[in-house]
Amino acid sequence: MREGKDHFPTSGASSFLRRPTIWDTCLLIFLLLLTFTAPRILIGASGGSLKAGSYIEVRTVDGSSVISLKKDATHIVKGPLGAAKIIIEDGQARMESAPCPLKICEAMGPIKNAGETILCLPNRISVKVTGGEGELDAVSR
Amino acid sequence: MGTLVEIAAYPDTNRVRTAVAEAYERMEAIEAATDHREEDSVLAALRRGERVTLSGDLRAAFASAMMIARESSGAFDPTMGKVVSLWGFDMDTPRLPLEQELRNSLKTVGFEKVTLAGSIIKADSPVWLDLGGVAKGYAVDEAVKVLKEQGASAGIVNAGGDLKAFGKKPGGKRWRIGVQAPDDHQELAGVLEITNGAVATSGDYERYFETGGKRYHHILDPGTGYPARSGLRSVTIVAFDCLLADALSTAIFVMGPEKGLELLKGRDGVHAVLVLETGEVLTTGGVGSEVGFERR
CATH class of the missing domain: 3.10.520.10 (ApbE-like domains)
Structure with a gap:
C-alpha cells in the first residue's frame, strides 16, 4: 500500500495520483452493478478488530489515493456528479458534503476503524479505512 | 444501492488477477439470473403463473433454497416473495402493510406447494420466489470456485458481510x-x-x-x-x-x-x-x- 499522501487532488487529470488500473475500473463498475434483493449501501468493514486505522483509501472513477488519518485536512474529490468534500478530523473521516441526491454517504457519519467504508454509488466514490493494529479480514454483519 | 463485494486472492500473479476479474463477472451473472425485480426475468414470469424452465444458476440456487426450507420446516422459505415485496424491503422502500394485505400475500407462501421436476417448477398457482436468502451466498461460493480453478491458493470473497475464505493468508495466519x-x-x-x-x-x-x-x-x-x-x-x-x-x-x-x-x-x-x-x-x-x- 502506498502511504503518506496527505493531499488529495482537487480536480482534473493532472492531479491524479496514479492512473486507474483495470482493477479500479472493475471494482467501481461492480459496485454499481451488483445488487442483491433489496438494494442497500454497506457501511462496510473488512479490517481492524475495530481498531483505529491509519489511512483512508479513496477511490473514484479516475483513480485512487491513500490519505493519512493522522493529519486533520479537507479533501475535495471529484466524481461524475461533481465535487464531494471529505473531512479528516481527530483520526476520523467523514463525507461532509456530496452532490448525490439522497446524501446517504453524508448520513453514514464518521469512520475511523480499519475496514469501515463510506460508499457513494451515485458519485462513484468509496472511502475505506485501512491499516491499524489487529486487522481483521472482514466483518460479518 | 449495491452490495460492496471485495475479493482478495493469492498469490499475486497475472493469472490470479485475471481470476479475480472472472470471479466478479461470475457473481454479476448470478445476480442477474436470480433477480426477481425485472419484469422480463424468469422469476417475474413465474409469479405471472407462466411455465418456466430454470437455468443452471437459478436452478441450483432454488434447489438449495428448497432443501433448507424443508430442513427448517419452513422457517426459511423461498416463496416469501410477495410478502417481502409488500413490506418493500426488496426495493428499499419499506412500509407497514395492512393486515388484510398481509393475509392475502401469505396465501402465496409455502415451499411445499412447489416442486422442481428436472428444470421445471411445478405449482398450482403463481409462485413468488425470492432467492435473496441464498443468492448472495451462492454467488460467493461460485466466485471462490473460479478463484481456485484459476490457481489461487488462498483468498477471501466478501459480499457485504457474507463471505468465504480459503487457504492460509500470506504469513500462514x-x-x-x-x-x-x-x-x-x-x-x-x-x-x-x-x-x-x-x-x-x-x-x-x-x-x-x-x-x-x-x-x-x-x-x-x-x-x-x-x-x-x-x-x-x-x-x-x-x-x-x-x-x-x-x-x-x-x-x-x-x-x-x-x-x-x-x-x-x-x-x-x-x-x-x-x-x-x-x-x-x-x-x-x-x-x-x-x-x-x-x-x-
Missing part, C-alpha cells in the same frame, strides 16, 4: 472475521478465526424502519408475515458453503435460539454465534475449538 455487535457498527460481538469456510450473519439491525413507535426489521417470519421476534438480535453461521451459512442464519433467526440450535445438531462443520436480545452471546460447541473465537 488464519482469516480473522469480526462478528458485528447489534446496534453499533463500530463494535464487535467477537472475532472468528477460520482457515477454510464461510461466514454469514442475519441481524435485525441491518435493514429496518420505525413507525408508530415500533421497529420493523427485514427478517420476516414465513408463519406470520411479520418480522421475526424470536429473542435473537443476530445469528452468525460458520459453514463450508456460504449459501448454507446464509440460509441457516435466516432460518435460525426465525426459529429462535432453542429450536435453531436443535437444527444445527449433527451438522458437521457448521457452527453458530447467537446474540440474544438480552445481550448474551451463545456459541455452539465447535466455536472456540474447531473455529477460533475471541469474545468482545
